[in-house]
Amino acid sequence: MRKISLENTQAAGKKTIKEVNQKLILNLIREHQPISRVEISNRTELQRSTVTIITERLLNENWVYEGESGPSNTNGGGRRPRNMYLNPDKQHVLGVEVGREQTILAVADLNGKILSRKLTETKRDASVFFPALAKAIKSYARESRLRTGVEVTGVGIGLGGYIEKATGRIIAAENFGWMDVPAGDLLRKSLDLPLYFENNAKLAAFAEIWFGREKGRRNFIYISTRDGLGTGVIINGEIYNGARDGAAEFGHFALFPYGERCACGNYGCWEVYASDMATVRRYLQMSKSTENASDHSPDINISHLIQRARQADDAAKKALQGTAEYLGLGIANLVFGFNPEAVLIGDSLMEAWDIIAEIIHTTVRSRVPSYYLEGLEIIPSSIKESHSLLGAIALTLAHDFSISRNL
Ligand SMILES: [Zn+2]
Numbered sequence: 001m002r003k004i005s006l007e008n009t010q011a012a013g014k015k016t017i018k019e020v021n022q023k024l025i026l027n028l029i030r031e032h033q034p035i036s037r038v039e040i041s042n043r044t045e046l047q048r049s050t051v052t053i054i055t056e057r058l059l060n061e062n063w064v065y066e067g068e069s070g071p072s073n074t075n076g077g078g079r080r081p082r083n084m085y086l087n088p089d090k091q092h093v094l095g096v097e098v099g100r101e102q103t104i105l106a107v108a109d110l111n112g113k114i115l116s117r118k119l120t121e122t123k124r125d126a127s128v129f130f131p132a133l134a135k136a137i138k139s140y141a142r143e144s145r146l147r148t149g150v151e152v153t154g155v156g157i158g159l160g161g162y163i164e165k166a167t168g169r170i171i172a173a174e175n176f177g178w179m180d181v182p183a184g185d186l187l188r189k190s191l192d193l194p195l196y197f198e199n200n201a202k203l204a205a206f207a208e209i210w211f212g213r214e215k216g217r218r219n220f221i222y223i224s225t226r227d228g229l230g231t232g233v234i235i236n237g238e239i240y241n242g243a244r245d246g247a248a249e250f251g252h253f254a255l256f257p258y259g260e261r262c263a264c265g266n267y268g269c270w271e272v273y274a275s276d277m278a279t280v281r282r283y284l285q286m287s288k289s290t291e292n293a294s295d296h297s298p299d300i301n302i303s304h305l306i307q308r309a310r311q312a313d314d315a316a317k318k319a320l321q322g323t324a325e326y327l328g329l330g331i332a333n334l335v336f337g338f339n340p341e342a343v344l345i346g347d348s349l350m351e352a353w354d355i356i357a358e359i360i361h362t363t364v365r366s367r368v369p370s371y372y373l374e375g376l377e378i379i380p381s382s383i384k385e386s387h388s389l390l391g392a393i394a395l396t397l398a399h400d401f402s403i404s405r406n407l
Contacts, residue, residue: 018054021046025054027401029064029086030111036081055084062090086110091153091400094141094193095393096133097200097386098122098159100176100227104386105136107144107152108393110400112211116144117389126170126178130186138191154399155193156392158200159183160227165245168197174263175228175277196395200224202239202248203391204346204381205232210394213382220342221334222381223327224388225279225302225349228263229271233338251275255329273326276302276348283308283319302348309355317355324356328363335368335376346381353380 021044028043029035041051058064066082088109097104099122106117120136123129141152161173168184170176187195198206205222208214214234222232229251233240240247251271252264259268272278283305308316331343349356360378381387 021050022054022057023401025051026058026063026086029058029084030401033085034067034083036083038081040084058084062087088113089148089150092144092148092150093393093396094137094144094152094155095389095391095396096137096155096157097203097389097392098133098157099200099388100160103133104389105140106386106389106393107140107148108397109150110397112390112393112397114390114393115148122176124177126181126183127186130181130183131189134187134190137187137193141193152193154196154396155191156196156198156203156394156396157183157187158198158203158388158392160200160230162246162249163197163199165197165241168195171246172264194399196392196399198239198391198395199230199232199245200227200388200391201230202232202241203395204230204383204387205234205344205391206239206394206398207383207387207391208344208381209234209237210398211383211390214342214344217341219338220340220344221338222344222346222387223331224347225271225275225323225327225345226347227275228277229275229330231334235338250330250334253330253333255326270326270330274323274330278326279319279323280305282322283316286315286318287313303351306348306352306355309352320352320355321359323349324359325363327356328360329367331360331378332364332367335364335372339372341375342377342379344379344381346383346387350380350384 024044025040028040037048037051037055040055041048055064059066063086064084065087067085068083088111090110092107092109092115095106095108101122103120103122104117105120106114108114118140123132137155145151157168159170159173160176161178162171164171168187170178170181170183172179184195184197201222201224204224208222214220218237220234224230231248231250233248252262252266252269254266254268255270255273256268260272261267262269262272279302280300305316305319309320334340334343364378365373383390
């Protein structure tokens, strides 16, 4: 659950307090709808009269609407409290997930429900791709407005690699072949909507707080192996970004200091061993050395590989088991570093959970003393697909529900 940050309210004027209370109530309605004024008052400890004034304003501004009545809280005869709902069509947002192979665009309502989506190819030449993406966003937002009658008011964009959030500059996305790309500037040239940027793995972690099973968790780590190895670290319910947005790049932690070369220029990085590309590479090497290997096609992707592992392709199974062990090694380090409540594995490897889970657990247990593991869960994500896309939607929505703009 994302909490409204109250840090910026010291010495706040009346207007700010009014705004904070309004956002607090709006957020409460979003999370607990349908909810009555009485319940809002109980949960916020705000006076009933204050709640009435604020909810009237939210009704007048169309942020919320009144629905059917809730149960009476007195023994018969009492007036039944009217329930309030968030108006999902007050405004819409657009989420974009730029993946290595494809980019997904989606329009979502204020509840974060995806209303439509479209796919486009991610072109390698950034100077061609981002201007084209700006056009695609613009026409998709227009198309959506014509179809639904609701404005798109903001765009959240998930990118791979080290991203400068405020500007949308890609400092380094080695696996995309993009270094120092002013993606934000290229998009803003023809888009005048508010744009919000974040790294894809961090967004996937944020989606878990906003939409997933992890709503109640305050400290956890999300791992994606899809485009390299990305991690999102959630500390006290917030994405951890570090001093200059470059935190949590654990894909480049050295697992083996004299190991294989990584796209970042170093040797033995975690992602060289545990990313989907690494798993496929390991499989191709192993199946080449097996005489009766059926197909050495270099076009094979992780989903094919998982299917083959299920069809008793020994090399495919071994490649996945190898990845599970490397994941376990890296996770052991993260457990020492963060003492998380949970480590979530998302994206592609969720499909192979039954093949990899036990090896991950055994490896972590063999490296980390049991007293560090108490209460720790290592589990697949609760979100089934498009984690970063949902995170991009949540990031954009969060700007409507948060006082703090330092998301
Ligand atoms: Zn590296």
